[in-house]
Amino acid sequence: MENEQDTSKCLGKLERCYNTLHYFRTCIDSYLYEPSTMALFETKAYLKDKIGKLAAANETLLNYLKRTNELLPDQYQSVNFYIKETAALESDVMEYTHKSRKSIKILIQ
Numbered sequence: 751m752e753n754e755q756d757t758s759k760c761l762g763k764l765e766r767c768y769n770t771l772h773y774f775r776t777c778i779d780s781y782l783y784e785p786s787t788m789a790l791f792e793t794k795a796y797l798k799d800k801i802g803k804l805a806a807a808n809e810t811l812l813n814y815l816k817r818t819n820e821l822l823p824d825q826y827q828s829v830n831f832y833i834k835e836t837a838a839l840e841s842d843v844m845e846y847t848h849k850s851r852k853s854i855k856i857l858i859q
Contacts, residue, residue: 770840
């Protein structure tokens, strides 16, 4: 019973991470955050790549956990890793959106 609860908790956390990553991708692709400098172009490319890789790995683990009710210790560690990586990515995305909005304001003035 405890393993089933852990599996369902991990599924919930992974689904939230996946939805967050989808939101990040939508945000990065928005015209509101178009890069205006070379550094912002590079940051956008880096973020898109990291979001893509993290979302793919997250989705693979999510699909596996949906198919089986088994949660191995390695998978539990992977879930925690993806949660931490998503949180770290959130600060990177927020920093990028802040910088790109700031550069738009400078261009307008």
